[in-house]
Amino acid sequence: MQLLVNPSPEKCKKNLARPVHKTKQINKIVKPILKKVEKSGDKALRKFAQEYDHVHLETLLVSEQEIQSAKDLVSKDLKEAIVAAKQNIERFHAAQATPELVEEVMPGVVCRRKSVAIQRVGLYIPGGTAPLFSTVLMLGVPAKLAGCPEIVLCTPPNREGKIHPAILFTADLIGITKIVKVGGAQAIAAMTFGTDSVPQVDKIFGPGNQYVTAAKQLVTRYGVAIDMPAGPSEVLVYADETAVPAFVAADLLSQAEHGIDSQVVLVTPSEKFAKKVLKEINEQLEDLPRKDIAYKALANSTAVVMEDRNSAIALINQYAPEHLIIAVEDAEEVVDRIVNAGSVFIGNYTPESAGDYASGTNHTLPTYGYARNYSGVSLDSFVKKITYQKITAEGLKKIGPVVEIMAENELLQAHKNAVTIRLNSLKGKKK
């Protein structure tokens, strides 16, 4: 981890720049995958399962029996933990529901707005070394709360053609029944175009490797929506001497273990504190199973000593971290001045991992600086908000002339006529 002391804004910007996506090369691999799935559907999915997952699949859909047997393979402890996390996530996401809005803006002119579920949603859960059942909770719980009638979950099988039982248990707990053994860019393609096994969806959610991310970006051309653009996961910790170096080190490491391209940043007013954290990192790193990954991620990471609080906050807002831990005196005062962040963790006893799993907030958050202009996944992500208006004859008499004048001045005579013809009819005129 590089240590910068009171760097210039330019130096900061340079050091904290995110890695550049190598879109071109990846798109070259992903585009033919999309084409093949569009053309050959399930047949292409089976071929890709053979090629990438090294497994021959007769049936892509997970059977009811597979789901039932999975339940016995998950430990009681883990089941209880998943149930507890689900409760918190459910509680916080249910509280996000927007009640129907009804506003009579003028007598006889009533405007309404209502949340309506996106009808068909696709959840992508990555495979690989770790079974991300926590992501099943983070996407499945709000999808169910929103009332999405059709939910499909795609996740790659292992070499035995199986899905990790914790993923199946979690999906079943939420009430997701359509689970398909398909991963990678081909899963994204399948949900975009639809195949015999995978229904076409309106919106695709979920994290993934660079191929999945590229595929999600590409399929937006075909009318499907995605949760958000994605880059590697990241945390910025803002801590002063009231924080505990060992805790801060543990938080930075928990991000660093995600991947070698993870972004890890420490901002602190104290050089002494920074050095303590760096020392702790080196000590804790030794015992980690994923220490090689964490080591590489840390090699590209930066600790910034920024004595001036205003400059520190400006730096944070400029960086727009996905996860922001604030462990300083007067943390709430700092919190109020944060305008760009995905999710914020306040105080010494709020590790990022609490939010990753169980505090109730969503862990699908904007990375790569997108916290400037995107929110994390929430109940909102699974609904559209449709507006309605109903105008009475009396209401139209009031608002009509306003519309007529404006339409006429925008040179849209037919827009004006749609009002005039109604007003004339109310006056008893022929036209």
Added chain:
Amino acid sequence: MQLLVNPSPEKCKKNLARPVHKTKQINKIVKPILKKVEKSGDKALRKFAQEYDHVHLETLLVSEQEIQSAKDLVSKDLKEAIVAAKQNIERFHAAQATPELVEEVMPGVVCRRKSVAIQRVGLYIPGGTAPLFSTVLMLGVPAKLAGCPEIVLCTPPNREGKIHPAILFTADLIGITKIVKVGGAQAIAAMTFGTDSVPQVDKIFGPGNQYVTAAKQLVTRYGVAIDMPAGPSEVLVYADETAVPAFVAADLLSQAEHGIDSQVVLVTPSEKFAKKVLKEINEQLEDLPRKDIAYKALANSTAVVMEDRNSAIALINQYAPEHLIIAVEDAEEVVDRIVNAGSVFIGNYTPESAGDYASGTNHTLPTYGYARNYSGVSLDSFVKKITYQKITAEGLKKIGPVVEIMAENELLQAHKNAVTIRLNSLKGKKK
């Protein structure tokens, strides 16, 4: 307008298919424009003003004096209409504000969610034949209500290098002071990369021709967000014999006059009614200043007689219209079953043009079937919703073990450690 009577779903789908975007050709023109603005900033903008707007501009920024003189050039009637429309739009959008959410999901585990304004937003207002001051209201009012600190408005100048006074009056009324004379793809590029005259923004809003639309889609690669993907504007009217053929015809024409690629659809249970509407369209069309445009749009449009209400509603939800007028008996029963639409207009006295200008709902709505997965512009479009969590030592004792078990099972040991190290410290253990 083609008349289909009880067509099959396939026939409907084919007839109501939206025109295909010619993305490739347009991107070929737009990409070099983006590059030039990125490289040469204002210099490129001046060059493009000469080339496309046929005007030499010394200063790109609209001066305070230009804004002040514009006020005298707008008629009293129009000013009053704009003020009245603004009040309705303000009232309905202010009511959309999401209060801060605070939820103690477990004792000692508090989650919060707060709307925070997107800091820098860019509003694009097209030029061309009509001065779209109504769009200034639709984008500017929620941007101000959301509290976006930096708002820039870009709009192309006429051949005299001037902006239409109604646009300047409306912007000033809302309190937008940074107005730049730049249009087309180059305006989108300027807001993406920033130039001396145009600040870089986080999110770009607003309609435009196919070059602007293509540019908006392309610049999302550079980290900027956009309001939504866009296609030609469209209306679907669902009307039965309780509706007034002349009103329905006027509504269809008000959409048809937008552009030759506008989408206009009538769905009705009665062939007799459909024929009355078609007759009315032919009569009303004759008197329209934009009749050539409307005529061409109607040539590609369809009236569908669908006797069965369930089939009609399925058709509407499948089409997912930007604007949906419902003028049937039991309109509210139909409204409740609409799951895909941008904005809905209910009853015989609610023309689409009321919503286009003054009812209070937003007129920036998802076209091209995107009503399946996107909402129209609202107050939400100008904020991010940041989540927060604050856990006390007691709270961590409760939630910590849940996180530990889940992290361990996802093979993320460092995630677990971030909790364990804190719990151990609370127990008085060293590590």
